[in-house]
Amino acid sequence: MKKIFLILLSLGSLICCNPKNPDTSKRSANSKYYTKLDTVRITTETGDNFKYSKKNFNELIDKHPEFFYDFPENPDKFYFCFGNNAEFGSEAGQDYYYTLYTYFLKQRNGIEKYKEQRGTFIRIFSNINSIFGHIAYGGTYFGHQEKRIPAYAEYLIFLFSLDQEKVNSQDRYDISKQKRLYIQSLRQIIEEENKIDFETAGQEKTDRIKKMNALVNEMDHLITNSYYLHYAQHFHYQYYQNF
Template identity: 30%
Template sequence: MKYKIIILSIFITTISTTYAFAQDSDQIQMDTRTMEEKYPDVFTKTKANHPDTAYEIGRKTKGFSSDFIGDQGKLQFYLIYAQHLQKLNTENPYSTYRKQFIALYQSINHLNQLIDTQVGYYEQMQSMLIAYAEYSIYEINTIDQSRLDPIDVDKQKKFFIKSIQQKIKTKNQNLHLNNLPNYSKNQNRLAEELKKIDELITDAYSLKVAQVFHYTYY
């Protein structure tokens, strides 16, 4: 069966902590069930893999590359995998993090896009980060809470924010972004995104996932 790739847009609901697929909601739920049955080693139900790991497992699985073709197929996989993880997180007490983590990852992604001259990677990441956020929710439920060392969140958060500010300064210099006509406008946007990141990091775990996401993908 050749899987039909469907480009979906995503929105975060403002009245709850769930996200939804703006188009073809019934279709993607059906496709999620189909893919779970077709690729059980990818869409595991006992111990879920990180989205990147699941995708790499899929690439080595017969038929997967025909179902998820090229860049569009990769995006489709991450959206379906996010739906799969959300199902696994149904009874997760930490699902209240969902809206917060998606917004946090979106701000980090947008901030990095503003200090780069390429846009394709960040547009792709805007969809993929939904799966990363959902996995962050899944992962915290599998971690022994005693392993989360108590830290001074405010102090560590300031250090993280300063490291981002330094990256912005370095990028501005190296890419001569100050010569672009929209430089001033972008600086205001960067300040807004930094403020959002600061506000969305509310505890040790949200700081941890923000750092991992930022340093891994940017």
């Protein structure tokens, strides 16, 4: 019964609050976002580049009004509600949907305004992804996650921008103890992995452990407030619990 409840709870968190086919009045309202440029180029944090003609870009805006909701949902929920179809149904398609989500929300949040916070979230999440990628000896999951991380970061920037207390003041909490425990937990995972690592040996094994610990060291420097700590842990436990 407990397992059934947890499954239902997880599904409930993904219930779409809006229909998959919004009315045309919403589409026309988004015409203010149309481009006047002949070509729109989208460059991702991972170095991918996408190009749209004016016609195709404006059609994209009409087709996906969810990108302009006043209060966007997290990218997983948006994809579940609006992107999980023939257009974006593959793993690569999902990556691309998250790229579009990031692009449009980034314009709203402010590209320069939250540049530092955005970069910090991306580096923290990327390091977590890399640590577990090393533990799992690679895999396509981690490559796809790397492309989706900017979307997770951008959503948190949106939430951060709504909390003026966090924006305008210093962190009121001493996170040193909680951060130390979390960093230690990552090192413990690496240590336990080292004990059961029969795939590598000698210098290769030593280098592998050093790389993972270097990623943890960087996280230790990047996590400077309770917001970063909370969402580092959330991202870790949400997406890497089974590794």
